[in-house]
Amino acid sequence: MNVTRCVLAVFSPTGGTQKIAQAVGKGTGLPVRTVDLCQNADACTIGPEELLVAACPVFGGRIPAVAGERLARLQGAGGPAIAVAVYGNRAYDDALLELKDVLTAGGFTVCAAGAFIAEHSMVREVAAGRPDAKDAAAAQEFGEKVVQKVRQAASLSSVEVPGSPAYKEKKAAGAAPKAGKKCVACGQCAAVCPVGAIPPAAPNTTTDACIGCMRCVAVCPQNARDLAAPMKLAVKTFLKASAGKPKQPEMFL
Numbered sequence: 001m002n003v004t005r006c007v008l009a010v011f012s013p014t015g016g017t018q019k020i021a022q023a024v025g026k027g028t029g030l031p032v033r034t035v036d037l038c039q040n041a042d043a044c045t046i047g048p049e050e051l052l053v054a055a056c057p058v059f060g061g062r063i064p065a066v067a068g069e070r071l072a073r074l075q076g077a078g079g080p081a082i083a084v085a086v087y088g089n090r091a092y093d094d095a096l097l098e099l100k101d102v103l104t105a106g107g108f109t110v111c112a113a114g115a116f117i118a119e120h121s122m123v124r125e126v127a128a129g130r131p132d133a134k135d136a137a138a139a140q141e142f143g144e145k146v147v148q149k150v151r152q153a154a155s156l157s158s159v160e161v162p163g164s165p166a167y168k169e170k171k172a173a174g175a176a177p178k179a180g181k182k183c184v185a186c187g188q189c190a191a192v193c194p195v196g197a198i199p200p201a202a203p204n205t206t207t208d209a210c211i212g213c214m215r216c217v218a219v220c221p222q223n224a225r226d227l228a229a230p231m232k233l234a235v236k237t238f239l240k241a242s243a244g245k246p247k248q249p250e251m252f253l
């Protein structure tokens, strides 16, 4: 099969997933274009000569619902796709399988998949500095190998990935960060919230639409937004027990 272009479809509220997707894209050696799933993009078709890299963070062992909905608007026309899940060193549970299922339903053949590690966006000390140079090199090499595999194949087959088809039960939306006294109402957080949960006219508030993705916390120039202290402590304690030892990328192809 021939592939001539690479499309990165990426949901990356705080940038870790984006870094991995870019390294995979670089490894393919193909011209790359990006579909930003943090924006509410229209439906579009990805041609059979295009290699899709669909990359999502892991939220509660699943892919974020909004990322799945936006990915489902991409139509595959039988072309190849790579499923990439990026997680904060706890576990990716059923996220890779769920991502593969969404892509398969959209008409893609998921011929490769990978799970990579990035800083935990709720508690950034967990997996701090990831993805590091080693992670990026592994992601790049993975991209190279997938293109070789696609080019050598007369027809593509779908790859097996870990996960339970029942999927881990979805938790209620993640905890919503709040703006504190340092907020100067600049509106930067409202402009980038993937689900419009921060009213532009009142950016020191957060609505129930919040999915807890931490993007507003990451972009606030005043460091005015964060989770409430008791919630942050509870997540920290949980992660200390479950996300201690550094995990390594896993690739399936």
Ligand SMILES: Cc1cc2nc3c(=O)[nH]c(=O)nc-3n(C[C@H](O)[C@H](O)[C@H](O)COP(=O)(O)O)c2cc1C
Binding pocket: 011, 012, 013, 014, 015, 016, 017, 018, 057, 058, 059, 060, 061, 062, 086, 087, 088, 089, 090, 091, 092, 117, 118, 119, 120, 121, 122, 174, 175, 211, 212, 213, 214
């Ligand atoms: C609401 C929420 C839930 C998360 N759940 C998990 C999880 O189940 N397992 C895990 O290892 N990391 C989890 N993480 C960490 C993210 O998967 C990780 O930080 C990822 O790199 C974030 O992607 P981004 O940098 O592209 O935003 C969670 C983060 C958030 C905000």
Ligand code: SF4
Binding pocket: 179, 182, 183, 184, 185, 186, 187, 188, 189, 190, 203, 204, 219, 220, 221, 222, 223, 224, 225
């Ligand atoms: S980015 Fe920070 S300072 Fe600006 S409106 Fe949002 S919370 Fe306030």
Ligand code: SF4
Binding pocket: 013, 176, 177, 192, 193, 194, 195, 196, 197, 198, 206, 209, 210, 211, 212, 213, 214, 215, 216, 217
């Ligand atoms: S308000 Fe919620 S959904 Fe919006 S950027 Fe902040 S954490 Fe993400």
